[in-house]
Amino acid sequence: MKSVCVSMLTALVMVATAPLFADDTLEDAAASFALGHYEAAIGAGRTAGGIAGLTIACRAGLTLGGLVENGIGAVARLHDALGDCIAAHRTDPDNVVARVSLALAIGFEGKRLKRPSYAHAARRLIETGLERNGDSMLLHGALAGWHGEVSAAGALARMVLGARSSRAAHHFQQALALDGNNDLPLRYQYARFLARRGGDAETRQARALLETIIAQVPADHLERLLQDRARSLLQALDSGKKRRLSRALKSSGAFVGIEKHRDIAKADIDPDDFGA
Helix, strand or coil, X not given: CCCCCCCXXXXXXXXHXXXXXXXXXXXXXXXXXXHCCHHHHHHHHHHHCHHHHHHHHHHHHHHHHHHHCCHHHHHHHHHHHHHXXXXXXXXCCCCHHHHHHHHHHHHHHHHHHCCHHHHHHHHHHHHHHHHHCCCCHHHHHHHHHHHHHHHHCCHHHHHHHCCCHHHHHHHHHHHHHCCHHHCHHHHHHHHHHHHHHCCXXXXXXXXXXXXXXXXXXXXXXXXXXXXXXXXXXXXXXXXXXXXXXXXXXXXXCCCCCHHHHCCCCCCCCCHHHCCC
């Protein structure tokens, strides 16, 4: 089973660009995050503490490990971020950003270890959040990504975990309807989903979305990272070569290749402790 995990890049980039909490004491952390100074953002967030500071630290760690670093370093970043994500979620279980951050962190660790129990826990966290906050773009986008990525992993993953491509499409549409058309990370992930589906109509729509993303003026460091990935994905799409597109889709995700490091000890968490 390939990728039995939560939403991969979808939730990560949406969480990373979620609105920051209004607190003047967190300006340094917020500014560092926007500039791509993720180490500084982690430190400032931890120093500030509370739900706002811990969530920034969690998000910065996931972004750094998932989109910037790789290999053993990415695993170390993931494990550090898990601690911040758990602390943030326990501080305020109703906070949507903290909840989704924890769900995707658990999902990435599940991907690395290839353990379905982690994917189940991640899905429970997201769905429980939707029961409480049904109009959250972030939660709908996260669940769309979960279904999309697990469905793409193959028939066994779909059977074991209950993922459906049709559910991914539904939740993407729900997220887009909730002001998501102005959200670059969500549109980027929707483009990846459409490109993976591969129909003529889906390919045309994916190409149009990617072209719009590339033409946009980036708001921060993260959006520049996504634009670089969008360019590579569009080039692969335009090549008409399935193998090139498949490679581009894989490399455009988060924590790429993390499953190669199963020999590293698992994070000190029990996925069954989460999901409510």
